[in-house]
Amino acid sequence: MPHKTLTLVLITKPNEVLLGYKKRGFGSYKWNGFGGKVEENESIREAAIRELKEESGLVVSPNNLEQVGIINFEFVGDPIILEVHVFTSAIYDGQPFETEEMIPKWFKLQDIPFHEMWADDRLWFPLLLSGKKFQGYFLFQGHDVILKHALNIVENFCNLATE
């Protein structure tokens, strides 16, 4: 099946995570990490850094960006699989500000607004926040209903170029 590669970056502080409220496009009106499509002639890590800066104003250096997950999303009726590469960083430069795409806000870990996020997030965020690496697959019907999923903790990411 055809794949589209995307990035998703979660910036963390002790006991807090930075989310952005998406103002437009895919996943609009949901809180999420910062990310988007990997462009031609760009590595996944470069795309993660570029999208984070474009959407939040924050700058992260490649060495401080840790890959923690790869999730494949399939939507019923859509042949394209979204392969989302999830990263975290606790080290960044700048202060987050509202951009054309996102309104950033820090959330205490106990206040993460899962009811206003993609339905998959409440399943894998606990892994990310406890420092685990994971690979997953979610089949969605529409944008709200998960028909099927698989989520595994991994030591390394298999069969995929992660740089």
Ligand SMILES: COc1nc(N)nc2c1ncn2[C@H]1C[C@H](O)[C@@H](COP(=O)(O)OP(=O)(O)OP(=O)(O)O)O1
């Ligand atoms: C379906 O479940 C999802 N859950 C979560 N948490 N995040 C998801 C899901 N599906 C996609 N995403 C992420 C991956 C990306 O970070 C964004 C979507 O990026 P977008 O389509 O907005 O990409 P851009 O390159 O910014 O697009 P435009 O420049 O065309 O606006 O959501």
